[in-house]
Structures are given as structure tokens and as C-alpha cells.
Amino acid sequence: MSPSTVVAAVDGSAESQAAARWAAREALLRGLPLHVVHVREEWTTGFAHAPFTGADTALGDAAATRHGAERVPRDAADRLREDHPGLRVGVEQVSGRPVEVLLAAAKKAEVLVLGSRGLGAVGGFLAGSVSMPVVAHAERPVVVVRAGERGEDGKRRAGGPTGPAPHLDVVLGLDLAGPCDELIEYAFSAAAARGAALRVVHGWDAPVVSGYDPEAGDPGHAVAWGLREAGALGDALRPWRGRFPDVGVKEQCVVGRAADHLVDASKDASLMVLGRRVRRAAIGTHIGPVTHAVLHRAAAPVAVVPHP
Incomplete structure (x- = not known):
């Protein structure tokens, strides 16, 4: 694998199949090859009864289970080649711990695509123990895709024979407290690849006033703050508009919980792009509260871009 590769993790589940289909379309949009990875954990008694597609787990036979597991990436790759004849698809099966294997695969990829069941039975955690770590x-x-998401292909539904349906907007959630080049560039590139508009959502809160402040009740005071935030957003995006002149940009400053606004925006988006600050702690899921919330609730695939 080279960094110019889209990697899709598959395990036979409906979620991973949706992720693989999304990854195939992304690879075609970007003119990149697709690499399908399946992680096979060491066999245990519990593993023999795992719901792998194609495995006769009722027999509890290790050889049959391994055989079924080996078919998972091959079958996925065969379906993708059939659906996209021009797509270059590689296949790899690796034994080991899924999180460790996928983190290693991500280092060599342009983007890693995972499936997720979304919000699990225990509030606050994505179902499954792989996606979040x-x-x-x-x-x-890393792009997280759920099975059954509305508009899985990210396109508007055309009403007639007017040519290919255009893509829905790419939505970028941007915190102006620390805008980063990696995050903004990824969002602009994703929009350019799709021929889509980029909608940039910046959420902000009015400053908390302690004690008596005659300006606090003045509507003009809030308007001034809003204009200040809008100006800062325009300044942050101006260099990128020049680098991507063909991408239409919609700037949106919103007051209140940014996660709620982003989830709402995802209902009419082909892709949601969010950032994650890199932290060197070996344990914990350090992704930030907004990204954490949107991952659980977004109606569109979510790309999480690490940055300093």
C-alpha cells in the first residue's frame, strides 16, 4: 500500500459492506486504488461462534470458521470489481488485533474507511469495540459509514433525465479557536472531487456576562459579535477559496451547540468533515465532544481528520 490508496476494512457485516461500497466510490472519485483489509483474530471458542458471513459456525469447527473468514475480503472485492469494472482492488487478510492492524493500515493510506452501527445500546459509545479507538x-x-444511511452515494435525487445527479454538499465543522490546514484542505479536496459545494459551519457562543452590563441587553451587541465571528470565518477560508476556485463555498455561523447544528446539516450532506486534535496519550478516545456527538448521530458518512 502507498499513501495514495483508499483502505476499506471489512468483516462481513452490513456496516462494513456499506463502508466498502462508499470506499470504492471514493477511490474512483479520487482516481486511486482500493485496498480491502480483513483482520482475522486468533481462533478461540467464542470466535468459532462469531457471525462471520459465509462461515458455518453452527458446527463450531475451527477450519470451517477460518475458511469462512478467508472468504470475507475476497467476496467483498469481487462484488466491488463487478460493480466498478475500472476500479483497481487489492485484498489483504491479516491476523492480529483489529485496532492495531487497522491503525497500521491507516498509516499507509490516503483514507481509512470503517463501518459502524452508530449509537449502541450503551449511550456514549459506538457499537463495536473497533471504530472509536x-x-x-x-x-x-478515517471515514465512518453506517449501513442504511440516507443517500449512501451522496447524490441528490434527480427528477428526470438531466444527466448525472449532482452530489450533495460536503459539510465542514470548523472551530475558529484553532483552524488547521489539514482539516480545511481535506474538506476542500473532498468537495472538489465530487464537484460539490462546501458548506462550512462554525458554531459560537455569546460571551457570558457576569454582573451588570448595560450592553448585555442591547440586541446590537449580539449582532456585533455575530459579525465579528463571520468576519473571522471569512478570513480563515479566503486562502483556500483561492486554491480551490471551482468549489462553491457557503459560510454559516451559528449560535449554540455546534454538534446539534452539524447533525442537522448532515441530513442534506454527502460527507461530514470534522477534526480531531492529535494527543499522544496511549489510552482513551480523545476525539473531542463535538466530533464524538456527531459520529453517533450524523445522517451522512463522517470523515475525522487528525491535526496538531
Whole structure:
């Protein structure tokens, strides 16, 4: 694998199949090869009864289970080649711990694509024990895709024979307290690859006033703060508009919980792009509260881009 590769992790689940389909389309959009990776954990009694697609787990036979597991990436790759004849698809099966293997794969990829069930039975955690640790520690962008998401292909539904349906907007959640080049560049590049507009959502809170402040009740005071935030957003995006002149940009400053506004924006988006500050702690899921919330609730695939 080279950094110019889209990597899709598959395990036979509906979620990973949706992720692989999304990854195939992304690879075609960017003119890159697709690499399908399946992680095979060491066999245990519990593993023999795992719901791998194609495995006769009712027999509890280790050889049958391994055989079924080996078919997972091959079958996924065959379906993708059939659906996209021009796509270059490589296949790899690796034994080991899924999080460790996928983090290693992410280092060599342009983007790593994972499936997720979304919000699990225990509030606050993505169902499954792989997605969140990989998102939290990957050194390259990770896209999380759920099965059954609306508009999985990210396109508007055309009403007639007017040519290919255009892509929905790419939405970027941007915190002006520390805008970063890696995050903004990824969002602009994603929009350019799709021929889509980029909608940039910046959430801000009015300053808390302690004690008596005659300006606090003045509506003009809030307007001035809003104009200040809008100006800062325009300044942050101006260099990138010059680098990507063909990308239409929609700037949106919103007051209140940024996560709520982003989740709402995801209902009409082909891709949601969020940042994650790199932290060197070996444990914990350090992705930030906004990204954490949007990952659970977004209606569109979510790209999480690490940055300093």
C-alpha cells in the first residue's frame, strides 16, 4: 500500500459492506486504488461462534470458521470489481488485533474507511469495540459509514433525465479557536472531487456576562459579535477559496451547540468533515465532544481528520 490508496476494512457485516461500497466510490472519485483489509483474530471458542458471513459456525469447527473468514475480503472485492469494472482492488487478510492492524493500515493510506452501527445500546459509545479507538488514534483521516444511511452515494435525487445527479454538499465543522490546514484542505479536496459545494459551519457562543452590563441587553451587541465571528470565518477560508476556485463555498455561523447544528446539516450532506486534535496519550478516545456527538448521530458518512 502507498499513501495514495483508499483502505476499506471489512468483516462481513452490513456496516462494513456499506463502508466498502462508499470506499470504492471514493477511490474512483479520487482516481486511486482500493485496498480491502480483513483482520482475522486468533481462533478461540467464542470466535468459532462469531457471525462471520459465509462461515458455518453452527458446527463450531475451527477450519470451517477460518475458511469462512478467508472468504470475507475476497467476496467483498469481487462484488466491488463487478460493480466498478475500472476500479483497481487489492485484498489483504491479516491476523492480529483489529485496532492495531487497522491503525497500521491507516498509516499507509490516503483514507481509512470503517463501518459502524452508530449509537449502541450503551449511550456514549459506538457499537463495536473497533471504530472509536481507530478514529481516536489513527494518523490519517478515517471515514465512518453506517449501513442504511440516507443517500449512501451522496447524490441528490434527480427528477428526470438531466444527466448525472449532482452530489450533495460536503459539510465542514470548523472551530475558529484553532483552524488547521489539514482539516480545511481535506474538506476542500473532498468537495472538489465530487464537484460539490462546501458548506462550512462554525458554531459560537455569546460571551457570558457576569454582573451588570448595560450592553448585555442591547440586541446590537449580539449582532456585533455575530459579525465579528463571520468576519473571522471569512478570513480563515479566503486562502483556500483561492486554491480551490471551482468549489462553491457557503459560510454559516451559528449560535449554540455546534454538534446539534452539524447533525442537522448532515441530513442534506454527502460527507461530514470534522477534526480531531492529535494527543499522544496511549489510552482513551480523545476525539473531542463535538466530533464524538456527531459520529453517533450524523445522517451522512463522517470523515475525522487528525491535526496538531
